[in-house]
Amino acid sequence: MTGGVAAPGPPRTPPRFDDAQLAEVRRLQALYPEPRAALLPVLRMGQETWGYLTLEAEAYVASLFGLAPAHVHEVVTFYTLFYRRPVGRHVLAVCHNLSCSLRGAEGVIGYLEQKLEVQAGETTRDGRVTLLRVECLCACEVAPMMQVDDEYLGELTPEKIDAVLEGLR
Amino acid sequence: MTPEPVLSRNFDRLDAQSLAGYRSTGGYQALRKAFELGPVAIAAEVKAANLRGLGGAGFPTATKWGFIPATRKGPVYLVVNADEGEPGTFKDRYILERDPHALIEGMLIAAFTIGCHTSFIYIRGEYVRPWRIFSAALAEAEAGGLVGDHVLGSDFAHRIIVHRGAGAYICGEETGLISSLEGYKGWPKLKPPFPAIKGAFGQPTVVNNVETLASLPPILLRSGAWFAGLGTKSQGGTRLYSVSGHVARPGVYEAPVSITLRQLLDRAGGVPGGRALKAVVPGGSSAAVLRADEIDVTMDVDGLRDAGTMAGSAGVVVMDDTTCIPEALYVVARFYAHESCGQCTPCRECTGWIFKICGRILAGKGVPTDPDTILDVARRGTGTTICAFYDGAIGPYISYVEKFRAEFDHHIRHGACDVRPGAPASPLTGATAH
Numbered sequence: 385m386t387g388g389v390a391a392p393g394p395p396r397t398p399p400r401f402d403d404a405q406l407a408e409v410r411r412l413q414a415l416y417p418e419p420r421a422a423l424l425p426v427l428r429m430g431q432e433t434w435g436y437l438t439l440e441a442e443a444y445v446a447s448l449f450g451l452a453p454a455h456v457h458e459v460v461t462f463y464t465l466f467y468r469r470p471v472g473r474h475v476l477a478v479c480h481n482l483s484c485s486l487r488g489a490e491g492v493i494g495y496l497e498q499k500l501e502v503q504a505g506e507t508t509r510d511g512r513v514t515l516l517r518v519e520c521l522c523a524c525e526v527a528p529m530m531q532v533d534d535e536y537l538g539e540l541t542p543e544k545i546d547a548v549l550e551g552l553r
Numbered sequence: 554m555t556p557e558p559v560l561s562r563n564f565d566r567l568d569a570q571s572l573a574g575y576r577s578t579g580g581y582q583a584l585r586k587a588f589e590l591g592p593v594a595i596a597a598e599v600k601a602a603n604l605r606g607l608g609g610a611g612f613p614t615a616t617k618w619g620f621i622p623a624t625r626k627g628p629v630y631l632v633v634n635a636d637e638g639e640p641g642t643f644k645d646r647y648i649l650e651r652d653p654h655a656l657i658e659g660m661l662i663a664a665f666t667i668g669c670h671t672s673f674i675y676i677r678g679e680y681v682r683p684w685r686i687f688s689a690a691l692a693e694a695e696a697g698g699l700v701g702d703h704v705l706g707s708d709f710a711h712r713i714i715v716h717r718g719a720g721a722y723i724c725g726e727e728t729g730l731i732s733s734l735e736g737y738k739g740w741p742k743l744k745p746p747f748p749a750i751k752g753a754f755g756q757p758t759v760v761n762n763v764e765t766l767a768s769l770p771p772i773l774l775r776s777g778a779w780f781a782g783l784g785t786k787s788q789g790g791t792r793l794y795s796v797s798g799h800v801a802r803p804g805v806y807e808a809p810v811s812i813t814l815r816q817l818l819d820r821a822g823g824v825p826g827g828r829a830l831k832a833v834v835p836g837g838s839s840a841a842v843l844r845a846d847e848i849d850v851t852m853d854v855d856g857l858r859d860a861g862t863m864a865g866s867a868g869v870v871v872m873d874d875t876t877c878i879p880e881a882l883y884v885v886a887r888f889y890a891h892e893s894c895g896q897c898t899p900c901r902e903c904t905g906w907i908f909k910i911c912g913r914i915l916a917g918k919g920v921p922t923d924p925d926t927i928l929d930v931a932r933r934g935t936g937t938t939i940c941a942f943y944d945g946a947i948g949p950y951i952s953y954v955e956k957f958r959a960e961f962d963h964h965i966r967h968g969a970c971d972v973r974p975g976a977p978a979s980p981l982t983g984a985t986a987h
Contacts, residue, residue, distance in 0.1 A: 415714060417628075417671075417754040423736035424719050428678075462738035462894075464720030465678045477679075481640045482838055483797040483870050485884045519722065519888050520640035520838075521679050524797030524870070525804045534681040 399434045399441035409448055436467040472507040472514040474552045477531040480517045483524035492528045492540050559771050559791050561807040563652040572693040575654035583770035584658050588707055592666045601777030603789030608634050608762030609866045611854035620749030621667050621757045629757045631664045631672035636718050636725040639837035641868030644793035645763040647805050649683035653690035659766030667759055670710050675730050678718040688715055722892035726940045727760040740896045741940035764793055784810040788853040798871035801825040810853035828873040836865025838885050839945030841952035877972045878957035879964050883911040889946040899934035900943035906930055907950055917968030924954050924961045
């Protein structure tokens with residue numbers, strides 16, 4: 385589940401790591417019994433650097449591992465936390481699984497869609513927020529809940545959601 | 554109910570995250586004792602404790618360790634499954650965030666027992682805060698000489714590598730987790746060979762759940778017999794129940810596995826708002842649902858198996874009488890359709906088709922044969938796949954339809970819900986209007 389509408393962004397330069405990052409790649413590759421095990425951490429580092437993972441980025445990462453780009457592509461496309469399209473400066477991931485549904489997840493999503501004027505899966509026109517539906521984040525005790533970038537936020541009410549949106553720049 | 558907390562003993566201590574705080578409660582004394590006992594005696598104690606894996610499968614922990622070949626070439630690995638993802642389950646997050654050293658101590662005990670010098674902890678990618686807290690605790694443990702070349706000044710060397718997932722439920726399946734750890738998509742592997750023979754990086758590997766490992770320090774500090782005595786004949790101890798949904802006080806509840814589901818719901822304050830209980834999922838969303846008249850069952854592995862469901866991950870999801878069961882199944886079926894890894898045709902296709910059928914029932918476009926089609930499709934796929942994912946998915950498919958058949962039939966006949974005919978009153982208290 386990646387972002388839907390492309391957010392505007394600066395002109396793209398080819399995805400490359402700097403020397404410090406390349407040293408980190410080599411450290412990670414040496415950390416594991418087999419270098420390939422560093423692929424997920426390196427892809428995460430790439431996404432944190434470039435915002436999302438293009439086919440070009442996949443090919444570049446593949447070259448660092450001596451892999452065919454297709455082997456990196458099948459990994460990137462398998463996991464929900466790897467974005468293949470631009471996402472907003474903030475990502476709101478609303479759980480729509482069972483416990484959250486029982487406690488009003490659809491209302492949360494509907495409220496956010498209305499406030500942000502996007503559908504789930506899309507990014508606001510100003511590139512500020514991407515709204516996603518996600519499966520269980522394992523914080524059912526505070527349902528309905530969502531992940532706001534790195535943080536979990538639960539027991540959502542319209543007031544809480546308004547306050548969160550207010551704080552996102 | 555629980556005379557004294559065992560696994561949650563430090564959950565309310567703000568300083569338990571720090572090494573000093575954990576040590577002040579007797580932390581790492583069990584590890585010291587482990588070194589005195591030696592691997593054989595530790596395994597015997599864990600066997601006597603009747604400890605069963607608390608991630609979902611309920612396999613006896615000491616037996617799992619025992620599958621590691623005594624003679625082998627190369628290293629043996631311990632992999633901690635912190636890829637908590639079973640819907641309705643959140644207890645491993647509590648351990649990672651509130652008592653990370655209990656997990657580290659448990660890892661060291663397990664590693665020492667199986668002769669492992671490198672372990673991996675696989676933390677789900679969404680768990681950023683738990684990862685930060687665990688990593689900070691690990692750094693303190695390394696600095697304190699608890700993890701490294703000479704654990705507690707002994708000759709036992711151990712290092713722990715923290716590995717983060719990237720969003721995929723299937724990576725909670727132990728061989729899917731190994732694939733993911735190795736840098737591949739999280740496709741489960743055909744067994745045999747089992748991980749104990751050929752696991753991570755082709756080496757003998759034990760995959761243990763977070764809570765299972767956190768149970769080890771109390772077992773060694775007290776005794777296996779004491780831990781066994783807390784539970785039932787076939788499963789020792791207490792465990793952490795994640796209770797959510799329509800209950801007054803959702804949260805993690807520690808209880809002996811001999812507790813009944815009714816008692817557990819009472820502890821969580823029962824169904825609020827004067828409404829009645831309708832159904833409960835007792836062990837994460839893959840467990841068959843129980844009706845309100847089926848909750849006088851004990852919550853141990855065998856008790857719930859005898860009741861036609863499973864203890865699973867001990868994620869208890871409560872549904873009151875305003876719950877539309879076809880809609881609940883739609884939500885659950887959406888999850889399995891989304892998370893099926895796509896490797897095995899029966900799972901990939903059946904989860905997709907069942908989700909579509911659930912969707913058309915909710916949309917008022919169901920046909921009279923739909924409930925039987927769901928049951929038929931569910932049963933045809935079971936036992937035909939590499940891992941237990943699909944066998945888990947059929948738990949809800951079959952039980953929701955069989956136990957609440959009239960609701961499905963009503964939806965199909967009238968194109969509308971008989972449980973919640975009106976629109977939701979508030980956007981945040983109602984569920985999907987349909």
